[in-house]
Amino acid sequence: MRSPELLMPAEIEWRDTQCYAPRFGDIYASADAQAEVERVFVEPCGVSQLSTRYGRITIAELGFGTGLNFVVTAARVLRDTTAHMHFISIEGHPLAQSDWERMRAQYHSRLPLYDRLADHAPPLLRGWHRREFCGGRIVLSVFHGDVLDGLAELAAGQSAGVDAWYLDGFAPARNPDMWSAEVFAAAARTAHEGTTVGTFTSAGSVRRALSAVGFEMQRVDQRPHKRESLAGVFKKARPRRASVAPVAVTVLGAGIGGALVARDLAQQGAAVTVVDPDGPAAGASRIPAAIMHARLLADGSATAEYRVAAYHHAGARLAAMNGVTPQPVVQICGPNLSENKLRRIAARYIPEEPPEGYWLALLEGGAVATHTGLTDAGPGLLFPCANLIDLPTLVTALLDHTGIEVRRDLPGAHPEHPMVVCNGLGALETLPDLGLELAHVHGQLDRVSMPQTTAASALVGNGYFVPGERSCIVGATYEYAPWDPGRATAANIEKNIQLLDSGVRPLSRYRATRAVTSDRLPIIGQVSDNLWMATGFGSMGTTAAPLAAAEVCSALMGWLPPLSARVRQALDPHRFRARQQRRGPAKGPGYGGHDRRAEP
Numbered sequence: 208m209r210s211p212e213l214l215m216p217a218e219i220e221w222r223d224t225q226c227y228a229p230r231f232g233d234i235y236a237s238a239d240a241q242a243e244v245e246r247v248f249v250e251p252c253g254v255s256q257l258s259t260r261y262g263r264i265t266i267a268e269l270g271f272g273t274g275l276n277f278v279v280t281a282a283r284v285l286r287d288t289t290a291h292m293h294f295i296s297i298e299g300h301p302l303a304q305s306d307w308e309r310m311r312a313q314y315h316s317r318l319p320l321y322d323r324l325a326d327h328a329p330p331l332l333r334g335w336h337r338r339e340f341c342g343g344r345i346v347l348s349v350f351h352g353d354v355l356d357g358l359a360e361l362a363a364g365q366s367a368g369v370d371a372w373y374l375d376g377f378a379p380a381r382n383p384d385m386w387s388a389e390v391f392a393a394a395a396r397t398a399h400e401g402t403t404v405g406t407f408t409s410a411g412s413v414r415r416a417l418s419a420v421g422f423e424m425q426r427v428d429q430r431p432h433k434r435e436s437l438a439g440v441f442k443k444a445r446p447r448r449a450s451v452a453p454v455a456v457t458v459l460g461a462g463i464g465g466a467l468v469a470r471d472l473a474q475q476g477a478a479v480t481v482v483d484p485d486g487p488a489a490g491a492s493r494i495p496a497a498i499m500h501a502r503l504l505a506d507g508s509a510t511a512e513y514r515v516a517a518y519h520h521a522g523a524r525l526a527a528m529n530g531v532t533p534q535p536v537v538q539i540c541g542p543n544l545s546e547n548k549l550r551r552i553a554a555r556y557i558p559e560e561p562p563e564g565y566w567l568a569l570l571e572g573g574a575v576a577t578h579t580g581l582t583d584a585g586p587g588l589l590f591p592c593a594n595l596i597d598l599p600t601l602v603t604a605l606l607d608h609t610g611i612e613v614r615r616d617l618p619g620a621h622p623e624h625p626m627v628v629c630n631g632l633g634a635l636e637t638l639p640d641l642g643l644e645l646a647h648v649h650g651q652l653d654r655v656s657m658p659q660t661t662a663a664s665a666l667v668g669n670g671y672f673v674p675g676e677r678s679c680i681v682g683a684t685y686e687y688a689p690w691d692p693g694r695a696t697a698a699n700i701e702k703n704i705q706l707l708d709s710g711v712r713p714l715s716r717y718r719a720t721r722a723v724t725s726d727r728l729p730i731i732g733q734v735s736d737n738l739w740m741a742t743g744f745g746s747m748g749t750t751a752a753p754l755a756a757a758e759v760c761s762a763l764m765g766w767l768p769p770l771s772a773r774v775r776q777a778l779d780p781h782r783f784r785a786r787q788q789r790r791g792p793a794k795g796p797g798y799g800g801h802d803r804r805a806e807p
């Protein structure tokens with residue numbers, strides 16, 4: 208395995224319909240797996256009762272495995288109650304896509320959630336992965352990595368307590384790391400009086416260890432399937448910390464950033480007022496053909512971590528929404544991507560033997576030509592699961608929710624209700640004290656007549672080219688001062704001339720202005736008590752905004768954040784002031800000094 212962020216997929220042997228893990232000499236579940244989940248976890252932990260009592264529950268699990276516990280539990284909550292559920296799980300050896308497909312084939316007719324889970328299974332990358340189902344009623348956070356690291360992050364980041372714990376690692380004798388005293392102590396730190404625990408094992412050592420950290424344990428009769436399992440209730444007098452949706456939230460800005468924040472919070476029950484003097488999708492989000500792919504980095508930096516996480520989150524979050532069309536993308540070398548850099552990215556993110564359906568591939572020249580029609584391009588990175596986004600359509604779809612009101616004026620904002628600033632360049636005026644380094648970077652893309660091509664992939668390099676049926680999109684200019692639109696059209700055609708007919712005709716053009724930060728990172732996080740930001744997405748709003756919304760929504764809901772601590776620090780709204788205090792004012796076009804114009 209090449210890179211520190213990649214995880215090896217679990218080695219699985221399929222024995223008819225049963226999954227077996229040779230590494231641990233153990234099965235994932237018995238032959239009647241779905242019923243077993245009910246008997247060992249759902250019933251003994253009282254999932255239906257907890258859901259009814261609290262209305263919003265948090266279940267945490269050790270060992271995500273095939274996701275069956277999650278899917279069966281979600282199905283129960285959806286069937287029996289009107290509750291919301293946040294399911295948190297920790298896994299060291301995630302499934303490969305081919306195994307997700309087998310699980311889907313086996314279960315999707317009975318458990319339809321498997322379809323969406325298999326479509327957007329958490330990638331083989333370390334860290335937290337967030338997925339949502341059923342309009343946000345079911346939220347899934349999966350940590351890939353070491354169990355103690357995951358537990359430490361859970362304890363540090365999640366302010367809402369855990370209502371039920373599922374302990375489902377492989378058998379204690381074969382996988383002792385999942386059953387250590389430290390693990391039980393960490394799980395107990397998240398519990399409150401009444402938190403339940405369930406586990407398939409009946410090992411006396413597990414029963415004693417759970418008793419020692421505060422659970423009152425009992426054996427659960429599992430005959431005739433097996434003799435018994437264990438279940439328990441946390442008995443220490445510790446109050447429950449609930450996850451509560453804010454009653455009302457104001458969001459400034461109705462671009463994709465604001466629309467996603469509004470939607471995520473409305474889905475959790477908040478009454479959201481979105482305020483934009485120009486109405487929805489009037490700023491940079493007026494662009495009807497934006498590419499959602501990742502400008503990856505191979506340097507292991509916080510920026511690199513953030514970009515890959517944002518890409519995977521965006522693909523899952525926006526899948527199948529209005530305005531979102533699957534569109535494979537090939538990225539070739541360009542002004543900011545040398546061949547050396549591109550190959551280092553491939554080496555960092557593509558395992559030596561990539562599993563089937565892997566999210567990234569290295570193409571050598573001939574294959575680039577097959578995918579894009581461009582000959583002599585050198586190597587390329589293929590993103591088979593990228594998307595093309597019609598931003599106005601997507602923004603309209605996101606804002607179409609009973610919990611969201613869109614207004615052009617700001618009603619008297621209640622100081623006790625949170626406000627989220629998503630207004631792009633408007634943030635310079637809204638929050639002048641933050642010393643935000645945001646530049647206006649104008650741009651244009653053009654729809655032009657379509658050349659004869661069989662190419663199916665969009666091309667990103669020096670600008671971008673998106674093939675279509677009767678016309679194609681070429682873009683985008685990067686203008687520090689606005690150009691004449693005719694000049695911008697000529698530049699867009701010129702950049703893609705190798706892919707266009709000599710008689711190419713411009714059909715229509717779209718102009719907008721990006722909000723670009725001096726460090727090319729978005730601004731995401733808390734400004735003060737009830738004030739949050741999610742903006743400054745530059746040229747990457749489609750990829751960056753979904754994870755930004757998840758981060759803000761998590762903070763307001765008391766959920767663990769999807770971003771790691773170092774990424775959160777890198778995106779912090781206060782970073783500009785801190786830097787200015789150390790180094791003086793920023794320099795560059797739009798900020799007043801050194802030129803970074805080669806960096807879209």
Ligand SMILES: Cc1cc2nc3c(=O)[nH]c(=O)nc-3n(C[C@H](O)[C@H](O)[C@H](O)COP(=O)(O)OP(=O)(O)OC[C@H]3O[C@@H](n4cnc5c(N)ncnc54)[C@H](O)[C@@H]3O)c2cc1C
Pocket residue numbers: 459460461462463464465482483484485486487488489490491492493494496497498499598629630631632633634637649650651652682683684717718719720721741742743744745746747748749750
């Ligand atoms: C030519 C071009 C091509 C692009 N191509 C791509 C691409 O291929 N892929 C990609 O991911 N991204 C692309 N982008 C970038 C993408 O469009 C942006 O990153 C994204 O739209 C930013 O969304 P936003 O919601 O943060 O900002 P915006 O869409 O700009 O929304 C901010 C909103 O805030 C409102 N506002 C301003 N002041 C206030 C105030 N005081 N109170 C309330 N509201 C206020 C504005 O009216 C505006 O509607 C492109 C951009 C351009 C210009």
